[in-house]
Amino acid sequence: MKLKTIVTTVAVCCGAAASAQSVDAKYLAYPSYSGEDLELTVNSKGTHWRLWSPGAEAARVMLYSTDRNTPATDTLEMQRSTNGTWIASVPRQLYGSFYTFSVKDNGKWLKETPGVWAKAVGTNGERAAIIDFATTDPEGWASDRGPEIAHINDAVIYEMHHRDFSQHPSSGIVHKGKFLALTEPSTTNPEGEATGVDHLKELGVTHIHILPSYDYNSVDEANLPSNQYNWGYDPFNYNAPEGSYSTDPADPAARVTEMKEMIKNLHDNGIGVIMDVVYNHTADNDDSNFSLTAPGYYYRHREDGTYSDASGCGNETASERQQMRDFIINSVKYWAKEYHIDGFRFDLMAIHDIETMNQVAAALKEINPSIFVYGEGWTAGDSPLPADQRALKENVAKMPQIAVFSDDIRDAIKGHYSNAADRGFATGKPGQEETVKIGIVGATAHPQVDYSKGNNSKFPYAAAPTQIINYVSCHDDLMLTDKLRKSMPDATDAERQRAARLAQTIVMTSQGTPFMFAGEELFRDKQGVHNSYNSPDSINAIDWNLKHQNAEQFAYYKELIKLRKEHPAFRMTTAEDVSKHLKFDNVKEPNLISYSLTGHANGDSWKEIKLVFNGSDEVREVKIPKGDWTIIAEDGRINASGMGTTRGGKLSVAPRSALILALTK
């Protein structure tokens, strides 16, 4: 998320302006509570609530028989308890009921809230629901496991939105735009080619990264036939799934069960699930669940007491405060344990502090060593949090188990993200070579890479290539096809497809973890819309007929992913190995990079792999040492098993293409 999804005017926090310092001092004095019984517990003795609200003058629980539009059936006054919490109980298991909290602050009862720890909710997340989670597990859930991977860079990540992926009539999927879309086997487009989960398997990606799937604010779950679309970067209930992706938002168990069924089916097919999490801000300010339970506490403020706004969405959360830090850590732990999530992508991660992110990664690795964490190593605006404490890209070496997106390789390959006409290495703009090389070595220190010539970063910020996510486009900004159309206005789509293949070849063969945006393998577009967060399906939905029309493009991507997965040389795990085994050749022409992965790098069966990238629109000649080379990629074609041989010497590299050769023994 980079651009605003919700525009909120700056509001004064808590009704009274106070200096940031006095605000901080007030919250530092709050006790914290990290017990697992926060907000709701149901056990043999009944139903129990424990709300953390240290500043409250009083607190209540309201009980309801339905999820909305009905009066409370009962109101319970809560009692003060330990560590800033308030408790109430009833001696019965109230499964099937709904509840909200309200706290009294400055003599006034605040609006009702489902709390910050609602794990099940009704329509639009207005009321929390009391359900028996044991009944939400699909068959075989106890033994469900995601793919085991030794290192994050063994993953090939596919970023998708539920609605993009299945909404188009050509998907052949019944549960369009729903979690259940990813449970349907043998779905096809009108030409009989695989869509849905079968498509993912055919493509060979290891993990899907789903855009926000917690309960967000913007889509009216009471009015789903209106077909609203939103990316979901406007968090409401962090610990419950989004209702519009379920078949019945009014049934609190449906969204839980259906999301689990989706994950189970993906796991059964060997595919992991990464959640996009947005703890950095909330959709509302004073009306957020955070503000309505502990006014002000969860947010950072400016000197004048107003909400600071490093998210560009009206507020930013305060991960350095104990209860907020615990909230983030316990929330991801909950998703990992209850939903078997395999990875987390942190939106605007640099709004969080380094210590929190390190604790997040450590807590998740303890649950499952295969879980990985990556994020956007930047903010969308300035923050009161000092830069040296922010989980910035530049600070990633201080977060050994975290990876960050490489905007270096992204912009160097295709051109600047916000300047539509700007070109990059793969589309013929000279001078990008050194920045592409920064991506190729996974932003680690390398004797042949001159970081002073980097466009964005000026030093090797990653301690290991496992700290870098390489990509050329994602949901933000112009996606690759649209970027190529805008920056190569006089080219044909065939020529642009060659550029796309070259761009993805650089990404998929670079050291680090490759990441791609859903549908790029079909050369989909979004009709030039760069910020499609609430655009209609006609912009966002993937037209699966493209799989037929652009069959060669798909075949190339599939083979490229296969090549990466078969060869550990592309997946080195230490900076030392990259330094030792990755050797650039001395080529002088613009838009030309040539390098080798040598000495059976990272235990590869191949002795040496030679990669030459020509981003120009001219044929380039390179000198390849004599040897029994197998041709893996040439002139816009690729075959991981080889397609002929060459003895080396002076070889031509076609315009906008990759030449990949291998000494297979």
Ligand code: CA
């Ligand atoms: Ca929602």
